[in-house]
Amino acid sequence: MTDDIELALTATPGPAAIATVTGEIDLHTAPGLRARALELIDQGHHHLILDLSGVGFCDSAGLSALIGIWHGAQEAGGTLSLAAVPDRLMRMLTLTGVDSLLPHYPSTAEALNTHQGAPGAA
């Protein structure tokens, strides 16, 4: 497992911001991911879409980070959506019922569609 995790703002179409996560999310990298995502929210990107297609591994520490980011987005009056969720993370989200709070989509394009189509999203 690597200690490095990348979170890069890749697009800001409309009110949403797409941030791409690259690396493995574990006990060591999860706090960094959480801090960087909360930073983006603080900078005004309240509707965050996390592209997880570049995430190779994610355990319960990753789930904790996502819950933390969700809380941050909620406090800012925004939302957190997930795109391309890895299988193991998806199973955890379903098992823990967190999938009902975190909208998740096969791709960022579909996540974006929902955002732009949502009433009041603009």
Next chain:
Amino acid sequence: MPEQASASEDGVPGKRLHLVPDEVVEAGRMEAVRRYDILDTPPDGAFDRVAALAARLFDVPVATVTIVDEDRIWFKAAHGLDGVSEIGRDPGLCGSAVLRDDALVIPDTLLDDVACGNPLVTGALGVRFYAAAPIITADGHKLGTVNVLDTKPRSITSEQTATLTDLAAIVMDEMELRLSALRTVRQEQRVAEAERAAREQAERDKAAIASFASTLQRTLLPPALPTVPGLELACHYHAASVHDVGGDFYDVFPLPSGKWGLFLGDVCGKGAEAATITSLARYTLRASAHHTDDPVAVLEALNSALLADVWAGARYCTAFFATFAPDAAGGFTVELATGGHPPAYHLSPAAPVAGPAHTRVEAVHPKGGMLIGAFPHARFASTTLHLAPGQALLLYTDGLTEAHTSADTMLGDEGLTAFLTARPASCGAAQLIEDTVGLLDALPQGARDDVALLALSVPAPDQAAAATGAGSTAHTTAAPAGEEH
């Protein structure tokens, strides 16, 4: 040579200045004697050789190396004086020589008005010739003498006197070496002693911490399961480490309504923070269950309590909470609510088919139960099941399903289901727990995380008759301290 000057050679035979020890000088001298820590030490080759050398050089029967103590003259080496280790500090010979800065030479003791009264002179030994050089430290203290004795009068040359003084200096050098070696050894002993003390303290601290952790761990677990009439209960708890207080918890207890309450859960995380949540969860669940029989309401109360805690949002848990009571059909009705916990398994004997007996396994996982303590408006879900005679219910924490069957494969739900299916179902809760622990133990790495298992079974009518009343079984294990990973 001025340093050889002594009263008896000053041209006044028999008239020698009688030196009396000065109190301050003597106190400093004794301090020096003690510093070299040589009194009453065993014979030492170097000092013995100096005494033997002196006897040979001067061609005398007796030569000694003495250290003058407060009230005695102690022989560090005594050539020709077998069996004598010390004599009194009488004036005249060594007792006087040690008070001088230079050598003392007495050609004929009978002609010396002080020496003539010395017991060595008047006694059996009958010393007639005496010459001594003081052993002087670098800071001027006189510790003793190197001396030569004969039973007949004789005179020595100034060269011989100088030789005696050199021998005394050699003795002094030897004592300095000895002292510095002593200091090194003592320093090493002090360091070794300090290290040993530190090591022992660390061992004691480690033992105290381990004992504290295991005590805390025990307080977080129910001491024993209650006896529930008509039901067999069994549990197992395995702590991955004796040092890390685990986050798994469970309990079975009676409710005011006459039903029974049950919970099993897993706090995300480990260590002291997780332990505070474990504790909070246990007491909140028990307290809430006394106010309501609705398992969903009990989990909601826990959700609120965790969110009100200082760790709000950062610490959460998954758990099952159930109430159960005997029903008219001879089994138990179980109302089970989940908060994000992995499925429980409802086990019943499969319809008889050819081949070995096996089990029908149904996952019990009410849809929509969320993590507890993570979200303010979390929803929890419940389901009601009937546990008929001959059936069992298995609850566990994810340490079981996340146990590795190989380097990168976990047992998983599939592996657990397959294992349960292959077992004969008719066995009771105790056997189910025993078999499941056996499954874990057979894995190459065993369980890496804490594992809690809780099983309920309703004995089949024939078993119930045989086993006059069901009981409960509990066992708790912890990995030995050395087997952490």
